[in-house]
Amino acid sequence: xxxxxxxxxxxxxxxxxxxxxxxxxxxxxxxxxxxxxxxxxxxxxxxxxxxxxxxxxxxxxxxxxxxxxxxxxxxxxxxxxxxxxxxxxxxxxxxxxxxxxxxxxxxxxxxxxxxxxxxxxxxxxxxxxxxxxxxxxxxxxxxxxxxxxxxxxxxxxxxxxxxxxxxxxxxxxxxxxxxxxxxxxxxxxxxxxxxxxxxxxxxxx
Numbered sequence: 001x002x003x004x005x006x007x008x009x010x011x012x013x014x015x016x017x018x019x020x021x022x023x024x025x026x027x028x029x030x031x032x033x034x035x036x037x038x039x040x041x042x043x044x045x046x047x048x049x050x051x052x053x054x055x056x057x058x059x060x061x062x063x064x065x066x067x068x069x070x071x072x073x074x075x076x077x078x079x080x081x082x083x084x085x086x087x088x089x090x091x092x093x094x095x096x097x098x099x100x101x102x103x104x105x106x107x108x109x110x111x112x113x114x115x116x117x118x119x120x121x122x123x124x125x126x127x128x129x130x131x132x133x134x135x136x137x138x139x140x141x142x143x144x145x146x147x148x149x150x151x152x153x154x155x156x157x158x159x160x161x162x163x164x165x166x167x168x169x170x171x172x173x174x175x176x177x178x179x180x181x182x183x184x185x186x187x188x189x190x191x192x193x194x195x196x197x198x199x200x201x202x203x204x205x
Contacts (some may be wrong), residue, residue, distance in 0.1 A: 001082070001084055001087040001088075002082055002084075003082055004077070004079065004080060004081045004082040004083055005040060005074070005077050005079045005080075005081075005165055006079065006080075007041065007042065007079065007080060008032070008034050008041070008042035008043065008044050009041060009042070009043050009044065010024055010043075010047065011043065011044075013044075016165075020044060020046070020047040022049070023047040023048060023049040023060030023159075024044075024047050026067070026070065027049045027053050027063075027066045027067070027070055027094055027097075027185065027189075028049050028050075028051065028052055028053065029046070029049070029051040029053070029091060029094070030048060030049050030050060031048045031111045032046065032047045032048075033045045033046040033047075033048055043107050045116075049146055051091075051094075051095075051096065053066070053094045055095070055097055055101075055139050055141075056094065056097050056098075056168070057101065058088060058099055059098070059099035059100075060097075061099070061101075062098055062099055062101060063097075064095040064099065064183065065097050065105065065106045066093075066094055067183040068106060069090070069093050069094070069106060069109050069110075069184045070090070070094075070183075071181045071183045072085040072109075072113065072173075072181060073086070073090055073113065073164050074101045075176075075177060075181070076113065076114075076119075076176060077117070078090065083116070085116050086113065086117070087115050088107040089109070089112055089113060089151075090109075090113075090114065092151050093105070093151060095154060096152075096154070101154075102155040102157070103159075103162050104154040104155070104161075104162040104165060105151065107153040107162070107166045107169045108153070109152055110141075110172075110173065111142070111165065111168070111169050112151065112171075114127045114144055114172055114176070119172065120143075120172060121143070121174060123134060128166045134162055135164070135168070136160070136161065138157065138161040138164075139161060139164050139165060139168065140160075142165065152155040179201060
């Protein structure tokens with residue numbers, strides 16, 4: 001949260017007897033201590049799990065949504081820049097990835113993330129004009145919100161608004177992502193209740 005995205009090596013974390021390994025499993029929120037190595041890279045010296053996000057471990061659909069959200073986050077952000085609002089958004093998202101979470105949760109997280117990173121337009125700007133896209137009143141309310149939309153609102157959208165939000169976020173991600181997310185293949189094989197991010201079929205989530 002204070003340093004942004006960093007690359008750090010946890011030597012031996014994959015060993016069964018590793019004390020740090022369990023804390024570093026995905027998805028988890030952890031507190032880590034690290035040191036600079038002689039090569040200039042960070043090395044994890046201690047890891048403590050702060051929140052295991054148990055909801056993600058009890059449902060394949062929840063786990064799939066969490067993995068897609070994390071991969072999307074790592075694809076869009078760069079190293080060396082602290083982004084506390086993005087950290088807090090991701091934590092809120094993972095806490096809401098429980099069994100039966102709303103279908104709008106993942107695309108709403110994507111939209112809110114893009115908003116915080118400055119890549120999401122507001123209703124009435126050039127994006128709508130260039131694509132011929134005309135948002136509904138419900139989606140216009142989401143776009144006009146200064147913070148995108150709180151994730152707690154995900155359960156308030158009907159199927160039509162959720163589908164429109166998915167299409168809109170998909171159009172934004174098409175310009176940001178060079179390829180489909182790897183985790184989408186996992187979701188499509190193991191969690192038929194979720195619609196994965198995939199550009200081959202033109203669908204998102």
